[in-house]
Amino acid sequence: MIIETKIVEKPAFTVIGMTETIQPDSCKPPSENAIAALWGRFGMRMQExxxxxxxxxxxxxxxxxxxxxxxxFDYTAGVQITGECEVPEGMERIEVPAARYIVLTMRGPLDSINDVYKHFWGSWLRENAYEYDGGTRTGKYEFEFYDQRYTSPNDPNxxxxxxxxxxxx
Known part of the structure:
Protein backbone atom coordinates (compact mmCIF):
# COMPACT_ATOMS: atom_id res chain seq x y z
CA MET A 1 0.00 0.00 0.00
CA ILE A 2 1.37 3.43 -0.94
CA ILE A 3 1.23 5.59 2.18
CA GLU A 4 3.02 8.74 0.98
CA THR A 5 3.89 10.50 -2.28
CA LYS A 6 6.27 13.46 -2.37
CA ILE A 7 8.62 15.25 -4.75
CA VAL A 8 12.18 15.80 -3.51
CA GLU A 9 15.47 17.21 -4.75
CA LYS A 10 18.13 14.69 -3.74
CA PRO A 11 21.84 15.53 -3.84
CA ALA A 12 24.36 13.20 -5.42
CA PHE A 13 25.51 10.22 -3.36
CA THR A 14 27.81 7.20 -3.69
CA VAL A 15 26.94 3.52 -3.47
CA ILE A 16 29.12 0.41 -3.50
CA GLY A 17 27.41 -2.82 -4.41
CA MET A 18 26.95 -5.81 -6.66
CA THR A 19 25.33 -5.39 -10.09
CA GLU A 20 23.59 -7.90 -12.32
CA THR A 21 21.50 -7.68 -15.45
CA ILE A 22 18.04 -8.85 -14.42
CA GLN A 23 15.55 -10.53 -16.72
CA PRO A 24 12.14 -9.95 -15.08
CA ASP A 25 10.25 -13.14 -14.24
CA SER A 26 6.59 -12.63 -13.44
CA CYS A 27 6.30 -16.28 -12.36
CA LYS A 28 8.19 -15.57 -9.13
CA PRO A 29 7.17 -13.11 -6.40
CA PRO A 30 9.67 -10.32 -5.58
CA SER A 31 10.74 -12.12 -2.40
CA GLU A 32 11.94 -15.10 -4.48
CA ASN A 33 13.14 -13.60 -7.77
CA ALA A 34 16.64 -12.87 -9.15
CA ILE A 35 16.78 -9.52 -7.32
CA ALA A 36 16.08 -11.22 -3.99
CA ALA A 37 18.83 -13.75 -4.76
CA LEU A 38 21.25 -10.88 -5.52
CA TRP A 39 20.37 -9.23 -2.19
CA GLY A 40 21.05 -12.55 -0.45
CA ARG A 41 24.53 -12.80 -1.99
CA PHE A 42 25.25 -9.12 -1.34
CA GLY A 43 24.03 -9.34 2.25
CA MET A 44 26.70 -11.94 2.99
CA ARG A 45 29.39 -9.51 1.78
CA MET A 46 28.13 -6.12 3.05
CA GLN A 47 30.61 -6.11 5.94
CA GLU A 48 33.47 -5.90 3.40
CA PHE A 73 17.72 -4.01 -16.78
CA ASP A 74 20.78 -3.52 -14.59
CA TYR A 75 20.15 -3.74 -10.84
CA THR A 76 22.66 -2.95 -8.10
CA ALA A 77 22.20 -4.07 -4.50
CA GLY A 78 24.36 -1.65 -2.54
CA VAL A 79 25.02 0.55 0.46
CA GLN A 80 25.73 4.27 0.66
CA ILE A 81 29.25 5.27 1.63
CA THR A 82 31.00 8.46 2.69
CA GLY A 83 34.47 9.40 1.53
CA GLU A 84 36.90 7.17 -0.27
CA CYS A 85 37.33 3.45 0.29
CA GLU A 86 38.53 0.40 -1.54
CA VAL A 87 35.92 -1.36 -3.67
CA PRO A 88 35.79 -5.08 -2.80
CA GLU A 89 36.36 -7.56 -5.61
CA GLY A 90 33.17 -8.32 -7.55
CA MET A 91 31.58 -5.01 -6.56
CA GLU A 92 31.46 -1.57 -8.11
CA ARG A 93 31.30 2.04 -7.01
CA ILE A 94 28.40 4.05 -8.46
CA GLU A 95 28.05 7.82 -8.33
CA VAL A 96 24.33 8.58 -8.34
CA PRO A 97 23.80 12.10 -9.70
CA ALA A 98 21.64 14.74 -8.05
CA ALA A 99 18.08 14.70 -9.36
CA ARG A 100 14.45 15.56 -8.74
CA TYR A 101 12.42 12.50 -7.74
CA ILE A 102 8.89 11.45 -7.06
CA VAL A 103 9.14 9.26 -3.96
CA LEU A 104 6.46 6.66 -3.35
CA THR A 105 6.58 5.15 0.14
CA MET A 106 5.01 1.73 0.45
CA ARG A 107 4.09 -0.18 3.58
CA GLY A 108 3.62 -3.91 3.45
CA PRO A 109 5.33 -7.13 2.50
CA LEU A 110 7.99 -7.01 -0.22
CA ASP A 111 5.79 -9.00 -2.59
CA SER A 112 3.53 -5.93 -2.94
CA ILE A 113 6.34 -3.71 -4.32
CA ASN A 114 5.20 -4.28 -7.91
CA ASP A 115 2.11 -2.21 -7.05
CA VAL A 116 4.38 0.82 -6.61
CA TYR A 117 5.89 0.41 -10.07
CA LYS A 118 2.48 -0.19 -11.65
CA HIS A 119 1.13 2.97 -9.99
CA PHE A 120 4.03 5.13 -11.16
CA TRP A 121 4.15 3.86 -14.75
CA GLY A 122 0.43 3.18 -15.07
CA SER A 123 -1.19 6.30 -13.65
CA TRP A 124 1.07 8.77 -11.80
CA LEU A 125 3.00 9.85 -14.91
CA ARG A 126 -0.20 10.29 -16.94
CA GLU A 127 -1.92 12.32 -14.23
CA ASN A 128 0.92 14.73 -13.39
CA ALA A 129 2.92 17.44 -15.19
CA TYR A 130 6.15 15.43 -15.14
CA GLU A 131 7.93 12.91 -17.31
CA TYR A 132 10.45 10.19 -16.50
CA ASP A 133 14.00 11.55 -16.48
CA GLY A 134 16.09 8.47 -15.80
CA GLY A 135 17.91 5.69 -17.55
CA THR A 136 21.01 5.41 -19.64
CA ARG A 137 20.03 8.55 -21.61
CA THR A 138 20.47 10.81 -18.53
CA GLY A 139 22.51 8.54 -16.23
CA LYS A 140 19.89 9.00 -13.50
CA TYR A 141 18.85 5.95 -11.54
CA GLU A 142 15.52 4.94 -10.15
CA PHE A 143 15.95 3.16 -6.86
CA GLU A 144 14.53 1.46 -3.84
CA PHE A 145 15.72 2.87 -0.50
CA TYR A 146 15.83 0.61 2.54
CA ASP A 147 16.49 1.96 6.03
CA GLN A 148 15.49 0.97 9.57
CA ARG A 149 11.79 1.06 8.53
CA TYR A 150 12.32 -2.05 6.42
CA THR A 151 12.34 -4.99 8.82
CA SER A 152 11.77 -8.14 6.75
CA PRO A 153 10.25 -9.29 3.45
CA ASN A 154 7.06 -10.58 5.11
CA ASP A 155 6.39 -7.80 7.65
CA PRO A 156 3.14 -5.96 6.83
CA ASN A 157 4.60 -2.89 8.60
Missing part, protein backbone atom coordinates in the same frame (compact mmCIF):
# COMPACT_ATOMS: atom_id res chain seq x y z
CA UNK A 49 32.47 -2.32 2.53
CA UNK A 50 34.13 0.43 4.56
CA UNK A 51 32.71 3.87 5.37
CA UNK A 52 29.06 2.82 5.22
CA UNK A 53 26.65 5.62 6.03
CA UNK A 54 24.30 4.27 8.68
CA UNK A 55 21.61 1.78 7.71
CA UNK A 56 21.15 2.87 4.09
CA UNK A 57 20.75 0.24 1.40
CA UNK A 58 19.80 0.92 -2.20
CA UNK A 59 18.45 -1.13 -5.05
CA UNK A 60 19.60 0.94 -8.04
CA UNK A 61 18.05 0.43 -11.48
CA UNK A 62 19.29 1.89 -14.73
CA UNK A 63 16.78 1.53 -17.56
CA UNK A 64 17.60 1.65 -21.25
CA UNK A 65 15.68 4.49 -22.97
CA UNK A 66 13.35 2.40 -25.14
CA UNK A 67 12.99 -0.67 -22.96
CA UNK A 68 9.44 -1.74 -22.31
CA UNK A 69 7.82 -3.83 -19.63
CA UNK A 70 9.64 -7.14 -19.21
CA UNK A 71 12.92 -5.92 -20.76
CA UNK A 72 16.18 -6.74 -18.95
CA UNK A 158 7.86 -2.73 6.61
CA UNK A 159 8.35 0.46 4.60
CA UNK A 160 10.34 1.06 1.42
CA UNK A 161 10.80 4.33 -0.49
CA UNK A 162 10.90 4.01 -4.28
CA UNK A 163 12.47 6.98 -6.12
CA UNK A 164 11.76 7.76 -9.78
CA UNK A 165 13.74 10.59 -11.46
CA UNK A 166 11.38 13.12 -13.04
CA UNK A 167 11.37 16.49 -14.80
CA UNK A 168 8.66 18.94 -15.74
CA UNK A 169 7.01 18.33 -19.13
Missing amino acids: IQNQLGWRSYGLMLQKPDSGMGAP SEIDVYFPIRAK
